Amino acid sequence: MTQTADRYGKVLYDLRVPAEDVEQMKAALCAAPQLVKILNDPTLTKEVKHEIIETIFPKSLHNFLKTVSDRRRCDQIDDMLESYRACVRKEKGIVAATLYCVHEPDENQKAQMEQFVRKTYGVNGVEMTVEQQPDLIGGFVLRVGDREFDWSLRGRVRQLQQRLIRR
Template identity: 55%
Template sequence: MTQTGVNSNYGRVLYGLGISPEDIRDMESCFAGVPGLGKLLDNPAVSRKAKHRVIERIFPESLHPFMKTVSDHRRAEQIPGILEAYRGYDRQARGIWAADLYCVSAPDPEQYEQLKEFVKRECGAGEVELTVKKRPELIGGFVLRVGDREYDWSLRGRIRQLEQSLVRR
């Protein structure tokens, strides 16, 4: 299974547990405040019992079973990806779609809103969180990713299409 698949599975389980947002924030704070925590909880040289004691001391009680399982399966270093997947399931449950816009330069506010409306129409989304990521290698235009869909309106993408059509002839 890929790293993304593992993160998605753990993220789905974490979301399904119904842990409070405050406890999730506490977990994020623990990992942010102690950079080596994931390595410690994944370290095979540290006893399972010692890891469980650490978990019981620093994490909210509602997270103990989940964190013990994560640690027992040596997945604690993947917590950032697991939390990203968790947030995706949370957004999805609230009817919010996340979209990534890769572009050479940021769109103006009007274009930004038009792209959000496009995602709403295409995906039936109630609300859209659009994240802009600069990618100068696109040359011009943009690539829009929503879930497993990709809309490539970049100059690089158009050049690639032209090359493929010329090769087929």
Template identity: 45%
Template sequence: MSYIDEIIEAYYKKYNEANNILTATLSYVVEPNENQLSQIKNYLAKKYNKETVEITMIEQPELIGGFVLKVGDIEEDNSIRGRLNRLEKKLTWR
């Protein structure tokens, strides 16, 4: 029983691979409407050459605005907080 979580995770991973399903996580401040969510799914489906995209949505007010999209180890940060962090790094680097 101590391995049940790993077994379930491995099963879902194999199932998604076999059925050409991509899983992603979308962190947001304001929940996207259906049109925006559809555009995000289409973008991911084309980028990763998948038929189906399943998105787990997480509300994160600390992002200030925008969103963060994660697929596996790849993260696309389009949030205000991320932009401020990148600007801070650029300014302190000089």
């Protein structure tokens, strides 16, 4: 994520736009991905782009989207939304975590992971994303922010190799 996208995401958060409006914007952009190209198109006038924005998106987002479009940064909207969501999570005391594993964990295992993250980071909640990675061989890797907890067989083999090389 670029610093620019991060700043725009924080501005969107600071505007206190209703979460429903942000979700509606995201849904519209997902439903019609060509909108991003249209709003970034240098051959269209600002007036045309502004009319499109006013027609499709909620009123609370008009000024924000007009600015993003005028500066031709619509291709960074996904990163802006991720920054916005990070601000919302921080306000609510929630941390985002990604669990990489060979097989989908059951509900009890997920609950234990979430409890570990809550205890380790002192947060109220965890937004857990699970991604399957067969190349881990077994075990799992838990990534929270820039910190990684590697309890995979692949990671254990790598640690053993490093110990043997150091000797």
